Amino acid sequence: MTDLLTDPESVRPTRAGSTVEFRGLRRAFGTTTALDGLDLEVRPGELLALLGPSGCGKTTALRTVAGFERPDTGEVLVDGEDITRVPAHRREAGMVFQSYSLFPHMTAIDNVAFGLRMNGTGKAARRARAAELLELVGLANHAARFPRQLSGGQQQRIALARALALRPRVLLLDEPLSALDAQVRLTLREEIRRLQQQLGITTLFVTHDQEEALSMADRVAVMRAGRLEQCAPPAELYERPATAFVANFVGVMSRIPARPGADGTTVGAFGRTLPVHGTLPGPVGTDGGSGEVDVLVRPEAIGVTADGDGTSQIVGATFLGATTRLTVRLAGGAEVMADVATHSTAGLPVGAKVTLTLPDRPVLVDRHSWGNGGRSGG
């Protein structure tokens, strides 16, 4: 690996843009199934976020690439090559852990140089390379500090530098920001993205924070119970969630009680008949026919007009900046969230009677859930 150092100016990995492929990955811990047949392909040079609630298997998937977990069945391919049986220390995957992963008895620069020391790089060469990486993460003047003398954000930058030191084929980030303060999280988020794009390194990013995933990733893979629900670019995930689970997990959804159409391809809500995106859930006819499904709509897609004869009523308003989120009680008692531009709320005071309208496009439909209309994702 000495060729790494022939050009110290270049921090670009020599093998930019590897592919990673999960094929039918299964892993069970005792009675809990962490991965239940995961199939997923990561494209060269992209940042793919693995998003899902805790326990959905996203961390297990990441650790399978790093070699800390062996799948029961299935395989992991990097650049088309099966690495399932390769031991962790020969994986050429750089990993950043959630927290506290720096070796406490080494200075920042020694931490970064650790991998180079392991592969036998000479002392001068590895110090030069480590210094260059510290420069890259903006901590060149903290080289001699010990981890306990660094803030959480600085520690994670050092960990990032250490993960990049060996020019790995894949960068693995296991919730690297979740232990940090909100402000630091935002800056580091941008910085990781900038570095990743600059280096063009294929990156897997595990997070349970949907906002983080949407803002950073090229594509987001939403996982649930060890399986892939949907993998799509952020905008597509938000605009056209493939399943009700994705819709609820990513962003906020308002649930509007609706009446399934007789043919199973339409629903009726607010006096209109809308085509169904996907299929109607469950055996509609058996549990009583009408009123058993919800239509899922983004709050900003719901139109609100003041209407003295309206059957709905505004019961609450939350100022969000440019928009204001209104809570509207429907005639049937269900509550729905709708976002309206703040400048138009003058005519929509709390207590006002209103009429709600839906956009004219196919809608997602889920089994009816009793309770309040919307829920926030994450």
Added chain:
Amino acid sequence: MPLLLFAALAFGLPAGTMVFGALTTPETVPGGARFTGANMSASLHGPYLTALLGSVKLSALSALIAAVIGLPVAHAVVTSRFRALRESVLAGAGVLANFGGVPLAFAFVATLGNAGVLTTRFHLLGHGWNLYGFWGLTLVYLYFLIPLMVLTLAPALEGLRRQWREAAHNNGASTFRYWMHVALPILMPSLLGGYVLLFGTAFSAYATAAAMVGSSVPLVTMQIADALSGNVLVGQDNVALALGVDMVLVAGLVMAVQVPLQRRSTRWLA
């Protein structure tokens, strides 16, 4: 604070008397108590010196063996998936390390003494086995030193984060190199601190050797007790006190090494 008062009285009085006695002649001799270095120098000559060196040698060696064995044992116990095993071993270690040497000495006498179960069954005496010699005593000492080491190391081993091992592997280190470059350096203060504690414990142990009547190993603790009870020579009280001062000096030296090490380790593992 009553604690400080208590310590000053219950501790300071004997300690002061000890130092004073060690540096003076007995009052019974003509001329009364005078300052003298004779006791101290006597305590560092002849059989007393042999005993002091014997104690140091036995303590140093048994503590070393206990530390070397204690590390893998503590690791195996701490990382065990069976909580019942972990808890019972740690509780057992607490008992063995604190209960003192008498029952342990008897257990070994019954097992490997001249009439012990294993000695008679395997005719060990014919093979030159002697529980009452240096190695026999070392074997008995290990019986409470290893548990003490396990107790000392357990918190440090629990403080070793999984991320460190994984980060090391992730950076291309094999398991062996992980231990050499990461785990052992991090544990080193605890290991050294534990060693020092073990040395001190072995050094000040008296009950074990005393209960194994007939031990032929000269130990400084035995010498002190003998001198105090007038078993050897009458009028050696002040030499006994001088020996006590010697022991305090050795133990003090040992603690002076241990305390900073402990500090460093807690800082790393916090």
Added chain:
Amino acid sequence: MARLNRTGYGRSAVLLLTGAYFLVPIACAIAFSIGIGAPRQALGFEAYTGIFGADGFTDSLTLTLKLAAATIALVLVLLVPALVTVRLAAPRLRTLVEIVCMLPLVVPAVALVAGISAVLRWGPDHFAGTPLFQAMAALQAPQFPMVLVLAYTLMALPLAYRTLDTGFAAIDLRVLVEAARSCGAPWPHTLIHVVLPNLRGALLNTAFLTLALVLGEYTVAAVLGYQPFAVWIVATSGSQAQMSVAVSMVGLLVTWMLLLLISAAGRARRPKENS
């Protein structure tokens, strides 16, 4: 997980070997005490059944238990207020308290007893006829030698300090006390009803480790010429070897059981506090 299995075997081997080292002597000792393996001795449990009838057993055990109770009480009375003060009012005294509590580690029991016996021997010459003389005599009363309690308390300080300090570290004492005080609880009330219950595990642990120490303590008592439990065992070993071994084993196993019970009790409470 192939790798885990391999380390699993290594772990089992280590545990088996050390397990053998620690169990064989105990097994042999028990075998010895019931007459297996030792020549010229009949098989039977006389060594155990005869324990209570043995000369001096009840006396020495009673003495030891009384000493243990007094030592535990003294240790706790000295340490708990000191630790509370250090944590709440005078954090700068912390190092001093720590050093004081660790001092006994530097002074081996034998050296301590050498000093004590010197004090006891010289005292009467100098203080004859004064009230101090009476006090010294009371300290050495054979029915209840207070001097042993003092020595044991000193010897128990390092261990007790560490155990209690860990216990204090696990609770947020300041918040607890301030909450209790703001609810109108007076100081003694706060200490007894708020602080101590939260330290239950650490207190029990301290008490039982001190008990183990007093039960097994031989050096100080033997040199000063008293005969509590451990000294009695050694004294008995000359004439009744089997019984002394039997008593030792019972003592070890009972203490172990007690410690296990405590750790189980401590664990049973923990999940509730965590969630």
